Every structure is written in C-alpha cells, then in structure tokens.
Amino acid sequence: MPATVVVGTQWGDEGKGKFTDLVAKEMQLVVRYQGGHNAGHTLVVDGETFALQLVPSGILYDHITPVIGNGVVVDPRVLIAEMDTLAAKGVDTSRLRVSGNAHLILPYHQEIDKVSERYLGRNKIGTTKRGIGPAYADKAARVGLRVQDLLDPKIFTEKLQVVLKEKNALLAKVYNQLPVDLDSILAEYLDVCRPRIEPLIADTVNLVHDALEAGQQVLLEGAQATFLDLDHGTYPYVTSSNPVAGGACVGAGIGPRHIDRVIGIAKAYVTRVGAGPFPTELFDEIGDHLVDVGHEYGTNTGRRRRTGWFDAVMLRHAVRLNSLSEVALTKLDVLDDLDTVKVCVAYELDGERFTHLPYHQSVVHKVTPIYEELPGWKTDLSGITERKDLPRQAEDYIAFLEAQLGVPIGLVGVGPGREQFLHFAA
Ligand code: GDP
Ligand code: IMO
Ligand code: MG
Numbered sequence: 001m002p003a004t005v006v007v008g009t010q011w012g013d014e015g016k017g018k019f020t021d022l023v024a025k026e027m028q029l030v031v032r033y034q035g036g037h038n039a040g041h042t043l044v045v046d047g048e049t050f051a052l053q054l055v056p057s058g059i060l061y062d063h064i065t066p067v068i069g070n071g072v073v074v075d076p077r078v079l080i081a082e083m084d085t086l087a088a089k090g091v092d093t094s095r096l097r098v099s100g101n102a103h104l105i106l107p108y109h110q111e112i113d114k115v116s117e118r119y120l121g122r123n124k125i126g127t128t129k130r131g132i133g134p135a136y137a138d139k140a141a142r143v144g145l146r147v148q149d150l151l152d153p154k155i156f157t158e159k160l161q162v163v164l165k166e167k168n169a170l171l172a173k174v175y176n177q178l179p180v181d182l183d184s185i186l187a188e189y190l191d192v193c194r195p196r197i198e199p200l201i202a203d204t205v206n207l208v209h210d211a212l213e214a215g216q217q218v219l220l221e222g223a224q225a226t227f228l229d230l231d232h233g234t235y236p237y238v239t240s241s242n243p244v245a246g247g248a249c250v251g252a253g254i255g256p257r258h259i260d261r262v263i264g265i266a267k268a269y270v271t272r273v274g275a276g277p278f279p280t281e282l283f284d285e286i287g288d289h290l291v292d293v294g295h296e297y298g299t300n301t302g303r304r305r306r307t308g309w310f311d312a313v314m315l316r317h318a319v320r321l322n323s324l325s326e327v328a329l330t331k332l333d334v335l336d337d338l339d340t341v342k343v344c345v346a347y348e349l350d351g352e353r354f355t356h357l358p359y360h361q362s363v364v365h366k367v368t369p370i371y372e373e374l375p376g377w378k379t380d381l382s383g384i385t386e387r388k389d390l391p392r393q394a395e396d397y398i399a400f401l402e403a404q405l406g407v408p409i410g411l412v413g414v415g416p417g418r419e420q421f422l423h424f425a426a
Helices: 014-026 076-090 105-125 133-139 147-151 154-172 182-200 204-213 244-254 285-293 312-322 361-366 392-405
Strands: 005-009 030-031 043-045 048-052 065-068 098-099 218-221 259-267 270-272 306-308 324-328 342-350 351-354 368-375 409-413 421-423
Touching: 005 244, 014 043, 014 218, 014 324, 014 409, 030 204, 030 244, 048 154, 065 182, 065 204, 076 182, 076 324, 098 133, 098 312, 105 133, 105 154, 133 285, 133 351, 147 182, 154 182, 154 312, 204 218, 204 244, 218 244, 244 259, 244 312, 285 306, 312 342, 312 392, 342 392, 368 392, 392 409
Parallel strands: 005 218, 005 259, 030 065, 030 218, 065 098, 259 324, 324 409
Antiparallel strands: 043 048, 270 306, 342 351, 342 368, 409 421
C-alpha cells in the first residue's frame, strides 16, 4: 500500500501533531523521518494534552506501530523521559521502534549549540539549543555515534574517545568552556540509557517495507517545516535537516514511488520562532491578538512566537517543494473575532511584483506584502464539525486560499481537540 506524508508548510507549529494523530486512525505505522526533540507536537484528546518531542504522534492508538526513523537525531535521555511521561498517563510505549541508524545527540552537541549561538551574537539563529545542528553536522562529517552503537559498549567507547579529543579541544580552546567527561557520558548512555533503548532498536527500513508489502498504510510524520528546511528554507535561519516531503524518503528509507499522498499542514495565519525573515509579520495589536487567542508560545521552549497574516506566496512554493496533494488548514478559529482577515497574495520590491518566492534571500528580507482583505466571520467556529455549518465568510476565506494555492483544502481545524475539525473537500 502507498504511504502518506504529513509536512509543515510554514515555519513549524502548524498543528502537525494534531493532524498526524487524526490521519493515523486509518494507518498502521507512523514514522518520524527527521528532526529531534526540537519538535513539539501537541495532541489534545478528551481534554488531556500530550506534548510529544520524539515519539511519533500515532502513539495514542493501540493499533499503531510508532517508528523513529533513521533520519531522526535521538537524545536517548529525552526519549526515556518522554516514554515515562506517557506511561504515567497510561499510554503503552512498548510498540515504539527506533532505527539503529538514527544518530545520537550527545551532551557536547548541546554545549556546542548553546555556545555557538552565543558567539553568533546578534546574528544568532535562535535555535532550540537541543544540540540538533551539531548532531547533524557530526553525521555529515562522519564522526557521529548512532543508536546501534549503544549495542556494542566497546565500539561506543572507542568512538566516543576519538570524537571527544576534538570536541573537548573545541570547547576548551575555541569556546573557553569546560571539557565534557568521558566517564560520565559512558555511565549515562551505556549504564542508564542502553537497557531502556536496546529493546526498541530495530531494522526500521525493513519494518516499513514489510508493512507496505503487507498492504498496510504508513504515515510519515514530518517535524519542523518547509521554510525551516536546510536546503529550501530561509537559510541560515533553518534547522539542520530536510523536513520537506522528499526528506521522508531518505529519513524512513523508502523510494518516492511509495508516496501517493502529501498533506501539507498550514496555519490559517503564520507563526515563526527564532530569527529570520518573515514578510507578513505583524507588530501591532492584531499580532498580539493572534498570540493571545492562538496561545502562540513554544510547546517546549515556551518562547513567544512571532505572528503574521497567511502568506500565499510561501504556500505556493510549499505546494511545489512538497508536491502537496492537499492542505489541512489549522487554527481557523483563532481568526474568529477579527473584523477582516488579510491574505498576502504577492510581494513587491522596487516596483517589481513577485507571485513566487524570490530566490534571492536579500529580496525576501526587504519585500512588502500585497494583501487582499476579506470580511471576517465574527462567529465562534470551535463547535463546528460540518462544512455546511460554516459561516459564509469563513467558507469564502477557505475557498480564496484554495484558489490561491491551487490544491484542495481537505481538512480544517477549529480547535486543539482531536474532534475539533471538519472535512472541507467536496
Ligand atoms: P506542531 O509542532 O505542528 O505539531 O504544532 P504545535 O503542537 O507545536 O502547535 C500547534 C498548537 O495549536 C498546539 O497547541 C495545538 O494543540 C493547537 N492546535 C492545533 N490545531 C488547532 C486548531 O485547529 N485550533 C486551535 N485553536 N488550536 C489548534
Ligand atoms: P515543530 O516540529 C518551530 C526553529 C528554531 C530555530 C530553528 C533552528 O514543533 O514544528 P534548531 O534547534 O532546529 O537548530 O533551531 O528552527 N525550530 C522550530 N520552530 N517548530 C519546530 O518544530 C521547530 N524546530 C526548530 O526556533 O529558529
Ligand atoms: Mg511544534
């Protein structure tokens, strides 16, 4: 059976967790394909909130096998803490499987993430300081340690000894920091983490292919988003992996012919945490209103998110980059109280009009958004579960976005709860 990808289309926090959980109902496997615990995916089920970082969003269904794919970077200490939190809420995590090829985040990755951000000063990226970038850098430099190294303490120790020589020289001589201690890492990773992680380690590539061959449905859950993509995002204000749908092939170990559905998750407005260009950013009371009503504070880091109007230029680019087959529009209810809602349909700079994202980023930094203004609906949408009950203005807003993007909007979110959505597709 074919696979489905869920991908963020903006700068993250679009509601991927909620919609992965929703779509997962019909699936058998949910695979996280990139990122690490920089992600924060929120599910609200029967009034209870689950904030997932590494564990795939299908975990709440008994019939799902949640898989952490080879493309993810795993801090085993965080994974264990997350499994314990879920277990305390009565969730069975024993079905979780972790790729042996996934790379490990080690304590020096976090140290380097923090200190290098400090050195960047006002040019800092605003990372989550979780060690994500340094772990992916080590993977590319071929000095990373992988989850499977936990299975062989001798190899783990040897690799760590080699890499610590360089990391400690860097920390001490360049960054003027204390070195990290080999023995304490060995104690934490081999003595404490290994017994908990070992039973989860699996050949996840064959697990996924066996499922596909058996006619099962596989859902590939992206973290971060299209414009945080290392290749396609607003570099250098990006994450260090490939969240775009193509990244799902690499990060799960399947070829592109297996994927026949790509669901792009888009907020009905835009948010961003961390630095970087944001053409439709609002610095007025409407921006504050979106923060307040949308509770726009980071799921993990608690940082206030920057907010702005829906940007159709970005989204059209996301449609192309990901081959989106449909869009799920989230948080429409957050716009309920507004008199009018704006949509950026093009950019303008020095008399030139851009309907597609300018490739030169200096242009993106300077453009002025061109807006279409639509009437608001001034109605509480949070209880609406059928398209026919939507106020006309809300229906018109969604139809306007559909026309701008050129792909159907299949699902619309009207609240954080699992049941707070409606099918929009005709
Ligand atoms: P993710 O990283 O893409 O999974 O998104 P986050 O979980 O970080 O942030 C999305 C936030 O919006 C979470 O607090 C969700 O509970 C919430 N949310 C998701 N969909 C909706 C929706 O349709 N309406 C409202 N009001 N909140 C939503
Ligand atoms: P989810 O999956 C929003 C942002 C950080 C920073 C940049 C690089 O919940 O949508 P990193 O720590 O990855 O090196 O930081 O990326 N960022 C996110 N923003 N949602 C996320 O994940 C993010 N993960 C990273 O704020 O700007
Ligand atoms: Mg999030």
